[in-house]
Protein backbone atom coordinates (compact mmCIF):
# COMPACT_ATOMS: atom_id res chain seq x y z
CA UNK A 463 0.00 0.00 0.00
CA UNK A 464 1.52 3.30 -1.13
CA UNK A 465 0.05 6.65 -0.09
CA UNK A 466 1.35 9.97 -1.41
CA UNK A 467 0.64 13.23 0.39
CA UNK A 468 1.48 15.68 -2.33
CA UNK A 469 2.58 19.28 -2.39
CA UNK A 470 1.91 20.42 1.17
CA UNK A 471 3.93 22.52 3.59
CA UNK A 472 5.98 19.92 5.46
CA UNK A 473 6.53 21.05 9.04
CA UNK A 474 8.73 18.71 11.05
CA UNK A 475 10.33 20.34 14.10
CA UNK A 476 12.39 17.17 14.78
CA UNK A 477 14.38 18.03 11.63
CA UNK A 478 13.78 21.80 11.70
CA UNK A 479 12.07 21.26 8.38
CA UNK A 480 9.69 23.81 6.85
CA UNK A 481 9.46 23.16 3.12
CA UNK A 482 6.88 22.65 0.36
CA UNK A 483 7.05 19.00 -0.62
CA UNK A 484 5.52 15.55 -0.43
CA UNK A 485 5.47 12.64 1.98
CA UNK A 486 5.24 9.02 0.88
CA UNK A 487 3.85 6.31 3.15
CA UNK A 488 4.54 2.74 2.18
CA UNK A 489 3.17 -0.18 4.18
CA UNK A 490 2.40 2.13 7.12
CA UNK A 491 5.94 3.48 7.22
CA UNK A 492 7.23 6.87 6.19
CA UNK A 493 9.23 5.95 3.09
CA UNK A 494 10.19 9.30 1.61
CA UNK A 495 9.88 12.95 2.47
CA UNK A 496 10.96 16.06 0.58
CA UNK A 497 10.71 18.04 -2.62
CA UNK A 498 11.55 15.18 -4.98
CA UNK A 499 9.75 11.96 -4.13
CA UNK A 500 8.72 9.01 -6.27
CA UNK A 501 4.94 9.27 -6.73
CA UNK A 502 4.69 6.44 -9.25
CA UNK A 503 2.48 3.51 -8.37
CA UNK A 504 0.59 5.31 -5.60
CA UNK A 505 -2.55 3.51 -4.42
CA UNK A 506 -3.85 6.74 -2.90
CA UNK A 507 -2.85 10.30 -3.74
CA UNK A 508 -3.87 13.23 -1.56
CA UNK A 509 -3.34 16.70 -2.98
CA UNK A 510 -2.21 18.66 0.09
CA UNK A 511 -1.83 22.03 -1.62
CA UNK A 512 -2.34 24.75 0.98
CA UNK A 513 -2.18 22.30 3.87
CA UNK A 514 0.44 21.51 6.47
CA UNK A 515 1.85 17.98 6.59
CA UNK A 516 3.05 17.39 10.14
CA UNK A 517 4.04 14.57 12.48
CA UNK A 518 0.91 13.17 14.14
CA UNK A 519 0.03 15.41 17.08
CA UNK A 520 0.76 14.27 20.63
CA UNK A 521 -1.44 15.07 23.63
CA UNK A 522 0.15 14.08 26.93
CA UNK A 523 -2.85 14.99 29.11
CA UNK A 524 -6.05 13.10 28.31
CA UNK A 525 -8.74 11.50 30.48
CA UNK A 526 -10.11 8.40 28.77
CA UNK A 527 -12.36 7.49 31.75
CA UNK A 528 -12.05 3.71 31.38
CA UNK A 529 -12.33 1.64 33.46
CA UNK A 530 -15.18 2.88 35.62
CA UNK A 531 -16.68 5.90 33.88
CA UNK A 532 -17.58 4.69 30.41
CA UNK A 533 -20.73 6.88 30.50
CA UNK A 534 -18.35 9.87 30.20
CA UNK A 535 -15.96 8.44 27.61
CA UNK A 536 -14.55 5.11 26.50
CA UNK A 537 -11.11 4.29 25.23
CA UNK A 538 -12.66 3.91 21.76
CA UNK A 539 -14.60 7.21 21.70
CA UNK A 540 -11.60 9.00 23.22
CA UNK A 541 -9.18 7.69 20.60
CA UNK A 542 -11.65 8.50 17.82
CA UNK A 543 -11.86 12.07 19.14
CA UNK A 544 -8.06 12.15 19.20
CA UNK A 545 -7.79 11.06 15.55
CA UNK A 546 -10.35 13.69 14.54
CA UNK A 547 -8.19 16.30 16.25
CA UNK A 548 -5.00 15.17 14.49
CA UNK A 549 -3.59 13.35 17.52
CA UNK A 550 -1.92 10.00 16.87
CA UNK A 551 -0.42 9.47 20.33
CA UNK A 552 -2.06 10.38 23.62
CA UNK A 553 -1.08 9.84 27.24
CA UNK A 554 -4.01 9.02 29.51
CA UNK A 555 -4.44 9.88 33.16
CA UNK A 556 -4.86 7.30 35.93
CA UNK A 557 -7.92 8.72 37.74
CA UNK A 558 -10.22 5.94 36.59
CA UNK A 559 -12.18 3.54 38.82
CA UNK A 560 -10.21 1.60 39.88
CA UNK A 561 -7.26 3.95 39.36
CA UNK A 562 -4.40 2.83 37.10
CA UNK A 563 -2.11 1.78 39.94
CA UNK A 564 -1.16 -1.75 38.92
CA UNK A 565 0.13 -3.66 35.87
CA UNK A 566 -3.13 -5.60 35.28
CA UNK A 567 -5.04 -2.37 34.65
CA UNK A 568 -2.28 -1.09 32.37
CA UNK A 569 -2.54 -4.35 30.39
CA UNK A 570 -6.32 -3.86 30.08
CA UNK A 571 -5.87 -0.32 28.83
CA UNK A 572 -3.19 -1.18 26.28
CA UNK A 573 -5.26 -4.13 25.08
CA UNK A 574 -8.40 -2.02 24.59
CA UNK A 575 -6.56 0.80 22.88
CA UNK A 576 -4.97 -1.51 20.31
CA UNK A 577 -8.37 -2.70 19.04
CA UNK A 578 -9.18 -1.78 15.41
CA UNK A 579 -11.96 0.63 16.45
CA UNK A 580 -9.42 2.79 18.28
CA UNK A 581 -8.45 4.38 14.97
CA UNK A 582 -4.79 3.40 15.17
CA UNK A 583 -4.16 5.99 17.89
CA UNK A 584 -1.43 5.03 20.34
CA UNK A 585 -2.29 5.28 24.01
CA UNK A 586 0.54 5.78 26.50
CA UNK A 587 -0.74 5.16 30.02
CA UNK A 588 0.20 7.28 33.01
CA UNK A 589 0.29 5.36 36.29
CA UNK A 590 -1.08 6.51 39.64
CA UNK A 591 1.47 8.21 41.87
CA UNK A 592 0.08 6.58 45.01
CA UNK A 593 -1.81 3.34 45.57
CA UNK A 594 -5.53 3.81 44.88
CA UNK A 595 -4.64 7.50 44.38
CA UNK A 596 -5.18 7.99 48.11
CA UNK A 597 -2.08 10.13 48.58
CA UNK A 598 -0.55 7.78 51.13
CA UNK A 599 1.62 4.92 49.85
CA UNK A 600 3.69 5.27 46.65
CA UNK A 601 2.76 2.93 43.79
CA UNK A 602 5.11 0.16 42.65
CA UNK A 603 6.81 2.27 39.99
CA UNK A 604 9.15 -0.45 38.73
CA UNK A 605 6.21 -2.77 38.05
CA UNK A 606 4.20 0.03 36.43
CA UNK A 607 7.11 0.98 34.22
CA UNK A 608 7.61 -2.63 33.12
CA UNK A 609 3.89 -2.73 32.23
CA UNK A 610 4.31 0.29 29.97
CA UNK A 611 3.50 3.49 31.84
CA UNK A 612 5.34 6.58 30.61
CA UNK A 613 4.91 8.73 33.73
CA UNK A 614 3.28 8.75 37.16
CA UNK A 615 0.74 11.37 38.19
CA UNK A 616 -1.53 12.62 40.96
CA UNK A 617 -3.78 14.47 38.48
CA UNK A 618 -7.27 15.07 39.94
CA UNK A 619 -6.01 14.18 43.43
CA UNK A 620 -3.15 16.62 44.09
CA UNK A 621 -0.79 15.20 46.68
CA UNK A 622 -1.04 17.39 49.76
CA UNK A 623 1.60 15.69 51.87
CA UNK A 624 5.07 16.95 50.93
CA UNK A 625 6.86 13.99 52.51
CA UNK A 626 4.87 11.54 50.39
CA UNK A 627 5.60 13.62 47.28
CA UNK A 628 9.29 13.64 48.11
CA UNK A 629 9.28 9.86 48.58
CA UNK A 630 7.42 9.32 45.29
CA UNK A 631 9.93 11.47 43.44
CA UNK A 632 12.87 9.62 44.98
CA UNK A 633 11.37 6.29 43.88
CA UNK A 634 10.47 7.52 40.40
CA UNK A 635 13.98 8.90 40.02
CA UNK A 636 15.36 5.42 40.73
CA UNK A 637 13.42 3.91 37.83
CA UNK A 638 13.75 7.01 35.64
CA UNK A 639 10.02 7.73 35.44
CA UNK A 640 8.79 11.34 35.05
CA UNK A 641 6.30 12.61 37.64
CA UNK A 642 3.43 14.81 36.42
CA UNK A 643 1.69 16.95 39.00
CA UNK A 644 -1.57 18.86 39.30
CA UNK A 645 -0.44 21.75 41.51
CA UNK A 646 -3.03 22.81 44.07
CA UNK A 647 -2.85 23.43 47.80
CA UNK A 648 -6.34 22.28 48.67
CA UNK A 649 -6.37 24.00 52.04
CA UNK A 650 -6.77 27.19 49.98
CA UNK A 651 -9.37 25.94 47.50
CA UNK A 652 -11.94 24.05 49.55
CA UNK A 653 -15.43 24.69 48.20
CA UNK A 654 -14.11 27.01 45.47
CA UNK A 655 -15.26 26.65 41.88
CA UNK A 656 -13.66 29.44 39.82
CA UNK A 657 -10.78 31.93 39.84
CA UNK A 658 -10.71 34.23 42.85
CA UNK A 659 -11.27 37.73 41.50
CA UNK A 660 -13.83 40.37 40.62
CA UNK A 661 -16.00 37.88 38.72
CA UNK A 662 -16.19 35.38 41.59
CA UNK A 663 -17.14 38.25 43.91
CA UNK A 664 -19.88 39.44 41.54
CA UNK A 665 -21.30 35.93 41.20
CA UNK A 666 -20.96 35.20 44.91
CA UNK A 667 -18.88 32.10 44.26
CA UNK A 668 -15.90 31.01 46.34
CA UNK A 669 -12.74 31.62 44.35
CA UNK A 670 -9.50 29.70 43.99
CA UNK A 671 -6.58 31.99 44.73
CA UNK A 672 -3.64 31.81 42.34
CA UNK A 673 -1.34 31.13 45.26
CA UNK A 674 -3.00 27.72 45.74
CA UNK A 675 -1.41 26.67 42.43
CA UNK A 676 1.85 28.55 42.85
CA UNK A 677 2.66 27.15 46.31
CA UNK A 678 2.57 23.62 44.89
CA UNK A 679 4.44 24.57 41.71
CA UNK A 680 7.21 25.94 43.93
CA UNK A 681 7.16 22.94 46.28
CA UNK A 682 7.26 20.41 43.46
CA UNK A 683 10.02 22.27 41.60
CA UNK A 684 12.09 22.32 44.79
CA UNK A 685 11.54 18.59 45.31
CA UNK A 686 12.49 17.93 41.68
CA UNK A 687 15.68 19.95 42.14
CA UNK A 688 16.47 18.08 45.35
CA UNK A 689 15.70 14.55 44.13
CA UNK A 690 16.69 14.93 40.48
CA UNK A 691 13.36 13.42 39.45
CA UNK A 692 12.00 14.69 36.10
CA UNK A 693 8.91 16.76 36.91
CA UNK A 694 6.21 17.75 34.45
CA UNK A 695 3.87 20.53 35.64
CA UNK A 696 0.36 20.00 34.32
CA UNK A 697 -1.89 22.81 33.06
CA UNK A 698 -0.04 25.94 34.23
CA UNK A 699 -2.53 28.78 34.61
CA UNK A 700 -0.93 31.76 36.38
CA UNK A 701 1.88 34.23 35.66
CA UNK A 702 3.33 33.44 39.09
CA UNK A 703 3.68 29.76 38.19
CA UNK A 704 5.52 30.77 35.02
CA UNK A 705 7.98 32.86 37.05
CA UNK A 706 8.66 29.94 39.42
CA UNK A 707 9.11 27.44 36.56
CA UNK A 708 11.52 29.78 34.80
CA UNK A 709 13.58 30.07 37.96
CA UNK A 710 13.57 26.29 38.52
CA UNK A 711 14.77 25.72 34.96
CA UNK A 712 17.49 28.34 35.41
CA UNK A 713 18.65 26.46 38.50
CA UNK A 714 18.91 23.29 36.45
CA UNK A 715 15.93 21.40 37.89
CA UNK A 716 14.65 18.79 35.38
CA UNK A 717 11.28 20.53 35.04
CA UNK A 718 8.92 20.74 32.05
CA UNK A 719 5.48 22.33 31.81
CA UNK A 720 2.36 22.40 29.68
CA UNK A 721 -0.46 24.86 29.04
CA UNK A 722 -4.01 24.02 27.93
CA UNK A 723 -5.71 25.77 24.98
CA UNK A 724 -8.49 27.11 27.23
CA UNK A 725 -5.95 28.75 29.54
CA UNK A 726 -4.40 30.76 26.70
CA UNK A 727 -7.67 31.65 24.93
CA UNK A 728 -10.31 32.37 27.60
CA UNK A 729 -10.48 34.50 30.76
CA UNK A 730 -12.77 34.38 33.77
CA UNK A 731 -14.41 37.74 32.94
CA UNK A 732 -15.80 36.30 29.69
CA UNK A 733 -17.61 33.42 31.37
CA UNK A 734 -21.37 33.41 30.83
CA UNK A 735 -22.58 33.50 34.46
CA UNK A 736 -22.80 30.03 36.01
CA UNK A 737 -22.08 28.22 32.73
CA UNK A 738 -20.66 24.88 33.90
CA UNK A 739 -18.95 24.35 30.52
CA UNK A 740 -16.54 27.04 31.67
CA UNK A 741 -15.71 25.24 34.92
CA UNK A 742 -12.34 23.57 35.06
CA UNK A 743 -9.44 23.15 37.47
CA UNK A 744 -7.23 25.13 37.46
CA UNK A 745 -9.82 27.76 36.58
CA UNK A 746 -9.71 30.35 33.80
CA UNK A 747 -7.66 33.28 35.04
CA UNK A 748 -7.07 36.86 33.82
CA UNK A 749 -5.82 38.69 30.73
CA UNK A 750 -2.37 39.15 32.30
CA UNK A 751 -2.14 35.42 32.94
CA UNK A 752 -3.13 34.62 29.33
CA UNK A 753 -0.52 37.03 27.95
CA UNK A 754 2.19 35.62 30.22
CA UNK A 755 1.31 32.01 29.37
CA UNK A 756 1.53 32.75 25.65
CA UNK A 757 4.89 34.49 25.84
CA UNK A 758 6.21 31.71 28.12
CA UNK A 759 5.10 29.11 25.59
CA UNK A 760 6.80 30.98 22.74
CA UNK A 761 9.97 31.36 24.82
CA UNK A 762 10.04 27.67 25.78
CA UNK A 763 9.58 28.27 29.52
CA UNK A 764 6.34 26.35 29.02
CA UNK A 765 7.30 23.41 26.83
CA UNK A 766 4.13 22.25 25.17
CA UNK A 767 0.37 22.39 24.68
CA UNK A 768 -1.81 19.64 26.20
CA UNK A 769 -5.60 19.56 26.28
CA UNK A 770 -6.57 18.06 29.68
CA UNK A 771 -9.44 16.49 27.68
CA UNK A 772 -11.91 15.79 30.52
CA UNK A 773 -15.27 14.51 29.26
CA UNK A 774 -18.35 14.41 31.51
CA UNK A 775 -21.91 13.28 30.83
CA UNK A 776 -24.55 15.94 30.15
CA UNK A 777 -26.48 15.23 33.35
CA UNK A 778 -23.32 15.67 35.40
CA UNK A 779 -22.70 19.20 34.08
CA UNK A 780 -26.41 20.09 34.06
CA UNK A 781 -26.45 21.03 37.76
CA UNK A 782 -25.81 24.21 39.78
CA UNK A 783 -22.32 25.64 39.08
CA UNK A 784 -20.84 24.82 42.47
CA UNK A 785 -21.91 21.16 42.23
CA UNK A 786 -20.70 20.53 38.68
CA UNK A 787 -17.53 18.51 38.11
CA UNK A 788 -14.42 20.30 36.82
CA UNK A 789 -13.21 19.81 33.26
CA UNK A 790 -13.93 20.28 29.57
CA UNK A 791 -13.29 18.28 26.40
CA UNK A 792 -10.39 19.42 24.23
CA UNK A 793 -9.13 16.93 21.66
CA UNK A 794 -11.30 18.13 18.78
CA UNK A 795 -10.77 21.88 19.34
CA UNK A 796 -7.03 22.05 20.17
CA UNK A 797 -5.87 22.74 16.60
CA UNK A 798 -8.60 25.30 15.93
CA UNK A 799 -8.02 27.16 19.20
CA UNK A 800 -4.22 27.12 18.88
CA UNK A 801 -4.08 28.27 15.27
CA UNK A 802 -6.78 30.91 15.77
CA UNK A 803 -5.42 32.36 19.00
CA UNK A 804 -1.67 31.92 18.54
CA UNK A 805 -0.48 31.08 15.02
CA UNK A 806 -2.70 33.37 12.99
CA UNK A 807 -1.99 36.22 15.43
CA UNK A 808 1.74 35.80 14.78
CA UNK A 809 2.44 34.72 18.37
CA UNK A 810 3.79 31.30 17.33
CA UNK A 811 5.26 30.36 13.94
CA UNK A 812 3.79 27.36 12.12
CA UNK A 813 6.89 25.27 12.87
CA UNK A 814 6.80 26.23 16.57
CA UNK A 815 3.07 25.48 16.66
CA UNK A 816 3.76 21.93 15.51
CA UNK A 817 6.66 21.63 17.94
CA UNK A 818 4.38 22.49 20.88
CA UNK A 819 1.64 20.11 19.71
CA UNK A 820 3.79 17.16 18.67
CA UNK A 821 7.57 16.99 18.87
CA UNK A 822 8.08 18.56 22.31
CA UNK A 823 5.36 16.63 24.19
CA UNK A 824 6.70 13.40 22.66
CA UNK A 825 10.16 14.25 24.03
CA UNK A 826 8.85 14.91 27.54
CA UNK A 827 7.51 11.35 27.99
CA UNK A 828 10.03 9.85 25.50
CA UNK A 829 7.31 8.62 23.17
CA UNK A 830 7.94 7.15 19.71
CA UNK A 831 6.14 10.03 18.04
CA UNK A 832 6.51 13.65 17.01
CA UNK A 833 8.69 13.14 13.94
CA UNK A 834 8.45 12.44 10.20
CA UNK A 835 11.95 10.92 10.04
CA UNK A 836 11.69 7.60 8.18
CA UNK A 837 12.06 4.67 10.58
CA UNK A 838 11.87 6.74 13.75
CA UNK A 839 8.35 5.67 14.79
CA UNK A 840 7.08 2.05 14.76
CA UNK A 841 4.46 3.05 12.17
CA UNK A 842 3.85 6.28 10.32
CA UNK A 843 2.01 8.98 12.31
CA UNK A 844 1.05 11.95 10.16
CA UNK A 845 -1.48 14.77 10.33
CA UNK A 846 -2.64 17.00 7.47
CA UNK A 847 -3.96 20.35 8.67
CA UNK A 848 -5.64 23.05 6.61
CA UNK A 849 -4.44 26.18 8.45
CA UNK A 850 -6.84 28.51 6.65
CA UNK A 851 -10.10 26.61 6.79
CA UNK A 852 -12.74 28.56 8.70
CA UNK A 853 -15.25 26.37 10.47
CA UNK A 854 -17.78 26.53 13.26
CA UNK A 855 -17.37 24.12 16.14
CA UNK A 856 -20.52 22.11 16.86
CA UNK A 857 -20.04 20.07 20.02
CA UNK A 858 -22.97 17.84 19.07
CA UNK A 859 -21.03 16.55 16.08
CA UNK A 860 -17.94 15.42 17.96
CA UNK A 861 -16.67 11.88 18.45
CA UNK A 862 -16.11 12.34 22.17
CA UNK A 863 -18.98 11.31 24.42
CA UNK A 864 -18.34 14.48 26.42
CA UNK A 865 -20.21 17.53 25.10
CA UNK A 866 -18.86 19.83 27.80
CA UNK A 867 -17.06 22.54 25.83
CA UNK A 868 -17.03 26.34 26.19
CA UNK A 869 -16.27 26.60 22.45
CA UNK A 870 -19.62 25.39 21.08
CA UNK A 871 -20.58 27.76 18.24
CA UNK A 872 -17.11 29.36 18.02
CA UNK A 873 -15.59 30.02 14.60
CA UNK A 874 -12.01 28.79 14.22
CA UNK A 875 -9.45 29.16 11.46
CA UNK A 876 -7.49 25.94 11.03
CA UNK A 877 -8.62 22.31 11.09
CA UNK A 878 -7.23 18.81 10.96
CA UNK A 879 -8.15 17.27 7.60
CA UNK A 880 -6.45 13.87 7.62
CA UNK A 881 -4.84 11.72 10.29
CA UNK A 882 -2.74 8.67 9.47
CA UNK A 883 -1.81 6.35 12.31
CA UNK A 884 -1.32 2.65 12.83
CA UNK A 885 -2.50 1.88 9.30
CA UNK A 886 -5.79 3.75 9.82
CA UNK A 887 -6.88 6.96 8.11
CA UNK A 888 -9.22 9.57 9.56
CA UNK A 889 -10.65 11.89 6.90
CA UNK A 890 -12.54 15.03 7.88
CA UNK A 891 -15.81 15.78 6.08
CA UNK A 892 -14.30 19.08 4.84
CA UNK A 893 -11.57 17.23 2.93
CA UNK A 894 -13.83 16.09 0.11
CA UNK A 895 -15.17 19.62 -0.33
CA UNK A 896 -11.72 21.01 -1.09
CA UNK A 897 -11.65 22.39 -4.66
CA UNK A 898 -8.21 21.01 -5.50
CA UNK A 899 -8.82 17.55 -4.09
CA UNK A 900 -7.87 14.73 -6.42
CA UNK A 901 -7.84 11.30 -4.88
CA UNK A 902 -6.71 8.28 -6.81
Ligand SMILES: [Zn+2]
Pocket residue numbers: 523525555617618770772
Ligand atom coordinates in the same frame (compact mmCIF):
# COMPACT_ATOMS: atom_id res chain seq x y z
ZN1 LIG B 1 -6.30 16.36 33.98
